[in-house]
Amino acid sequence: MQIHNPRKQPFSRLTDWQAPWFWLLCGMIAAMLALAWSVSFQEDGTALLREAGTSFRVGLVFLSMLAAGIAILRQPGSAPVVAAAAGVGGLGWLALGGWVVLNNAAEAQRWMAGNGPWPFAELPWSTALLLVFVLTAVAALASLVLLLPRAGRRLVVSFLIVFHFAGILSAVFSVPPAPWLATTTWTFVFRPYLDFIYLNNAYHFYSPDPGPPNLLWFRLEYADGSYRWHKLPNRDDYPTLVNYQRRLSLTESVFQPELTTDPNLMAHRQRRRESVEATYPAHPLVPLAGQFREPGKYSKRMIENYVRAVARDDQEKHPERQLVKIRLYRVLHDIVLGPQLALGVEPLDRWMYRPYYQGEFDVEGRLRDPNDPLLYWLIPIVLKDDRTGWVPANRESLVRVEAGDRTYEVYDFLKVHAGDYQ
């Protein structure tokens, strides 16, 4: 007859790897080790946290979260298990630096209320702190929900469903022109949630109209006077379609225009543009208002980053050549229309490209001349068409292009501006 020994039962749950408490114990040990590590090496908490075996601590916290997650999976319907998992998460959060946040709770509250940036940027792995905090909070709330009767649980889940889709809809409707309600609820209520789970997309695919793609053409100039063009993206440069399409997305990020332009500044820029009209005439077929496109601050920062990345890549691949400056053009590749195609126009014809000058940069991505008269202006490439009678004063731009069995002439001011004729 087997004698049932109740005193052995609780301990057997801790050693049985199929039981959730085994995993909770493992998680707790890992989290406490991480916490002990961070506490024992701190005098001035923030400064020394940076130094004190951060990777080891983070690894332990990751293992503790993994163990807590496995525990929940072994017994998802158990409120004590889920609550204990939340406890493990809480310890992990403290080990990552959460106790610094607790010690400065007032600053954290100010940030939550929208006053100023995240105050704990100096903490290493600060975004891991955010992730662990949210996962822990979700587990803690879930443990409370599990205590409710079935109807109560369904009510809570129903509320979460409504909240979730209300948030998604607020993002969908926040694209201008947007209702005040949608924009305000997105800004003040749903933004943190949608940001966190990456559901901020408005899903306005190819709207309002499909437009021409943006390309980036870099002209790299070297100390010995030589140059080369680097065109982004070039379909043949990448091993897969996905890699190519990710570069297409890169180039689209420099297209966000400056939203407000001081009219006095605009007038000043037009006068400056007119000062070089003889050498670089305005495009005869594009409205003047559409020939100036200043990128917004965000796009300008992206431009600086891309120039630096291209410069760095070039110097790694060609260390023997000293790169001195980079000229950048944002190029719209016009979509060939049906009638044009019927008349024999090819999509790669030179005049199908509309380059906007983005400036000349040093290898660190700094704009060398913000007062360049052609900065952010369209540099025309115009098909020579005797029917229109448009002939620019600068005949140096005339180029004869041979494309297969076709020949045509264009006034290519990009080649003049970029200096390729020199």
Next chain:
Amino acid sequence: MAQPLRRVETEPNLFVRMFRAWDRFFFAPADPTPLAVVRICGGLLILYVHLCYSFDLQTFLGKHAWVDLETVTDLRLYSPVQGLPLSWTPPQERVWTEEELEYYKKWGVNPQVVVAQGNWRWSIWFHVTDPTWMWLIHGGILLAMLCLTLGFCTRVAAVLTWVGMLSYTNRAITSLFGMDAIMSMIALYLMIGPSGAVLSVDNWLARRRARTNRDLSQPALAWPPPPLISANLALRLMQIHLCVIYAASGISKLQGSTWWSGTAVWGTMANYEFSPMNYKLYMDYLRFLAEHRWLWELTTTGSTAFTLAFEIGFPFLIWLRPTRWLMIVSAVFLHLGIAFFMGLVGFSTIMIVAVLSFIPAEVYQWGLDRLELWWPGAPGSDGPARNLVLESSSSGSVKLSRSA
């Protein structure tokens, strides 16, 4: 003799009916097979897309990536979030402080309308920049995605996959497109639902254990699999989200003149950087269309109208039995067209994967039964639960055998 009293059934009121409909819609148990199919197909694509990052690990995620770590950290901590005034009275203008002037010079936004700075994004790639560790972690994330696809330790793999995926999207902020948004949506709902309950290594292991223990009561042995509330919840969330996506996409297009004039689709077919215009055969096809105006107009206007009708109609017609299959087939055609004419193979594939959530479980079961698939967890000739009974003989021994 008096008639016995009969209970009078009254029609439940509108709120009760709505409540019951809501309860049936979200909380009725459902077969997890469609979710498993979404897991396998979505997992394969997620794995492939992140394998492609292997060619560009440092280029997109490293310290000196296209958007370097310093810039992305600056954006994460300080980028302005503008708010509209909460009352009719605009905020009073006042002299800016030095700090506010510097903020304006950097971000180009009036600091007095900034309601928050930074965002709530997180990523392992904000903190790991050592190339060796990056490769190790990248490999670990790919392993988690493989486990999700195969359905091994599915719940854990699903969470790790979601965390891993968002680490890439939150770091490589300027190299994302629609495919990433849809993938993250699917990964989120796969975390919520029991996507590994069937057609998975987990299920295969559970069946093996049950057969070894001769425990026929185990749900892993059942075919069709037992319905689960969480499976229904995950599927419904995915379905509703997909309806929102199509509705937003379709209705927003109505702002564009080319969608009204019927020429919008040409703007995608003849977009050199996206469409296969570098192939002579495709160019010859476009030229043929262009040289025959009636054909060109029919093609462009027809495909434009089809796109609008499908996207706007999908959220409504997909729920009706007579039009469901029409919508599913139309979705497949639309996305095959996008894949071919616009080169967006990844985006099209993940959209089709999401549409798979609308196919009834019975269809998958029928298909799997016919194929006698030898996938772990699927019924095959060795399927134990079907027609299997426990028989006991007079000697007291017990054996498993197939019923007639």
